[in-house]
Amino acid sequence: MDKVGIGIIGLGNISAAYLKASKDFLVLDIRAVADMNPAAAKARADEFGLKAVDLDAIFTDPSIDIILNLTIPKAHVEVGLRAIEAGKHVYSEKPLGIVFAEGKKLVEAAKAKNLRVGSAPDTFLGGSHQTSRRLVDEGALGQLVGGTAYFMCPGHERWHPNPAFYYEAGGGPMLDMGPYYITDLVNLLGPVAKVSGFGTKLRDTRTITSKDRNGEIIPVHVPTHVSGTLVFHNGAVVQVTMSFDVAGHKHVPLEIYGTEASLIVPDPNHFGGQIQLLEKGGEWTDIATDMPYAEGNYRSIGLADMAHAILEGRPHRCNGDLALHVLEVMEAFETSSMSGRVIDITTPAERPAQLGSSLVNGKLA
Known part of the structure; x- marks a missing residue:
């Protein structure tokens, strides 16, 4: 080779x-x-x-x-x-x-x-996400309606040996974790057309609790709780929340909704995970991953x-075009929050x- x-x-x-x-x-x-x-x-x-x-x-x-x-x-x-x-x-x-x-x-x-x-x-190239993509492409969900995308945790200072950069310019939950979720959503639903969002910074400092720097105080310069809505070119509307401020939650990472079925997509920070499908009038059913790169x-x-x-x-x-699109979408949350406007993605x-x-x-x- x-x-x-x-x-x-x-x-x-x-x-x-x-x-x-x-x-x-x-x-x-x-x-x-x-x-x-x-x-x-x-x-x-x-x-x-x-x-x-x-x-x-x-x-x-x-x-x-x-x-x-x-x-x-x-x-x-x-x-x-x-x-x-x-x-x-x-x-x-x-x-x-x-x-x-x-x-x-x-x-x-x-x-x-x-x-x-x-x-x-x-x-998103992992087996579970590619299997989810196939289900969408085959029309298993019917007409696509929307979805939800959630990542919420107390912050990376709990475990990362050098977490300060997560709270500097270029950090925060949207730029850190948003790429996984938004890229997978584009993989599943296509490009984003519009964004509306809000971001908050409730604390000016964080205390590191990871082993080597335990007790050190670091400043916070970016929004640490970001929430909003994506409107896709195909008409689907997805609610998104990325947070370093939440003790815990019960939302699954990704759900996609259609007129005929709903789909639970595994954590987009991993390559595998259990897919579930609920057909209209039915119950949640486990779907086997049938694409490579789901284990590991x-x-x-x-x-x-x-x-x-x-x-x-x-x-x-x-x-690069995909990554640039995702970056524009993520930046649009802050632009929307600061301006109070819905932002068109270019x-x-x-x-x-x-x-x-x-x-x-x-x-x-």
């Missing part, structure tokens, strides 16, 4: 998940890793048997085709633009950027150079699909092609 050279920048918390999952995808050849903290790069390289280099070297290495950008959100666009300038494709952790205008600049710069931008999340953590599948797409000359699924986006079995066992079927 032809391989695509990968260079990783940013060796923080999420990098281990990518490095473990990448072993399932034979198309990915990780050539080098780098971080602003050389010690962090060396430690992760030693852990996975890789080569650590300095940041400049990873951009100039001719064997690297795609820069995998795992830096913190406020650095995503800066690093992405540098990769494009160096003639590399770039695949970023979510979100694409923290400001829509900057994310648009990245996508346009890549198109001008005939390079590709990819972005997490790729969890495959955080690299979007990157692998992008690598295959480069080799095959086809569109990749976790593409970016076009297409539902990514269903995955099917094209990457089963990490190679083309």
Whole structure:
């Protein structure tokens, strides 16, 4: 099999998940890793048997085709633009950027150079979400009416070793968790047309309770409870709430409603989970997942699909247009909250092609 050279920048918390999952995808050849903290790069390289280099070297290495950008959100666009300038494709952790205008600049710069931008999340490619997509496409729900999307928790300072960035510009529950939910909703329902929303910041500080920094006080600069409504181009209306302020709740992560049936979609932060379908007049029934990548953590599948797409000359699924659309939608919640207006979404986006079995066992079927 032809391989695509990968260079990783940013060796923080999420990098281990990518490095473990990448072993399932034979198309990915990780050539080098780098971080602003050389010690962090060396430690992760030693852990996975890789080569650590300095940041400049990873951009100039001719064997690297795609820069995998795992830096913190406020650095995503800066690093992405540098990769494009160096003639590399770039695949970023979510979100694409923290400001829509900057994310648009990245996508346009890549198109001008005939390079590709990819972005997490790729969890919508998991088996449970692709099975849910198939049910929608087959008309099992009838005419699509709407849905709900909920993520609510007390905040990431409970467990994350360095949680301060979640409460700085570019953080908050919408930019952190919203990409999973909104991307999956676009996968299921198509692009968003309008957004109305409200956001609140009820506390100015947070107290870290995770082990290493327990008791440290950090400031809060962003809304920590965001709620609103998405209107999709197909007419469906979905209620959304993302919060770091809630002790607990009983809502399931995603529900999709149609005239003939309702669908419970598993947590979009995971690849698998139990699907349930309620047909009109019936009862909730468990639906078996019949697509691959439902068992396990495959955080690299979007990157692998992008690598295959480069080799095959086809569109990749976790593409820049999709990520930019999701970023515009998320920013629209704050714009709507501050202005009191319903916000029209300007970016076009297409539902990514269903995955099917094209990457089963990490190679083309």
